[in-house]
Amino acid sequence: MKKLLTAGLLFLINHALIAQVPAGWHGKKCAVALTYDDALQVHLDKVIPVLDSLGLKGTFYLSGNFPGVRARLNDWKKAAAHGHELGNHTLFHPCTSQKPGRSWVNPTYDLSKYTVPRIVDEIRMTNTLLAAIDGKTQRTFAYPCGDTKIGDVDYFAQVKNDFVAARGVTTEMRRASEINLADVGAYGMNGESGEEMIALVKKAMETNSVLVFLFHGVGGEHNLNVALPEHNKLVRFLKQHEKEVWIAPFIDVAQSVNQTNAKPNKSGR
Structure with a gap:
């Protein structure tokens, strides 16, 4: 009888834990998106070969x-063909x-001097360019420098409506x-060790969270930089x-979040 009670208790605990894991994350504890900004050549030469060797996809x-x-x-066309996401970071x-x-901001491209129609035109032109590269119509956006407004205008x-989601900082x-x-x-990420980045993943696993990494340089080419061996410790982990971890392009994670949040809760609200 004691064995039956123990087995029943373990079943209920496991069932409760499984119920807490978002269905959109394929039954895993958290979602992780690896994002890389500014179209650096090290992304093509150093990052993508590592991701491809592990069967992982980045943004x-x-x-x-x-x-x-x-x-x-x-x-970039080849990268998209291999399943990596190409996102809009403006023109x-x-x-x-x-x-x-x-x-250091170039006066010609000072966002504070932009008009809203100008930034809208440049963002949409970038979508056209990206579609010519990868043939896709659904896209995500990343705010340059994390700046979200022109004056007081978002x-x-x-x-x-042109995007699935936008990544900030x-x-x-x-x-x-x-x-x-x-x-x-x-x-x-800027100078973090592999262990520090892995600790963030472990925290996401504990809290059932979405974790988005933002890289610039990986092994060089940018003043915001992470050493390639440290980056590789993270992706190998x-x-x-x-x-336990769903690793996916940012667009897939965003679509999953959207679908999860669109579902009514048990009270029907």
């Missing part, structure tokens, strides 16, 4: 006027100069029910824990 945010796009169009990567430490609101991980798909938080 690469391209600004159409950047050298890494103009010089490597065919390589000229405009950032506002009206924040501390922004003296410019993404003007193009929100707020350092946070949240459960699906808490996520604002117009500004999804992300952990920007993710591969080793695929049974």
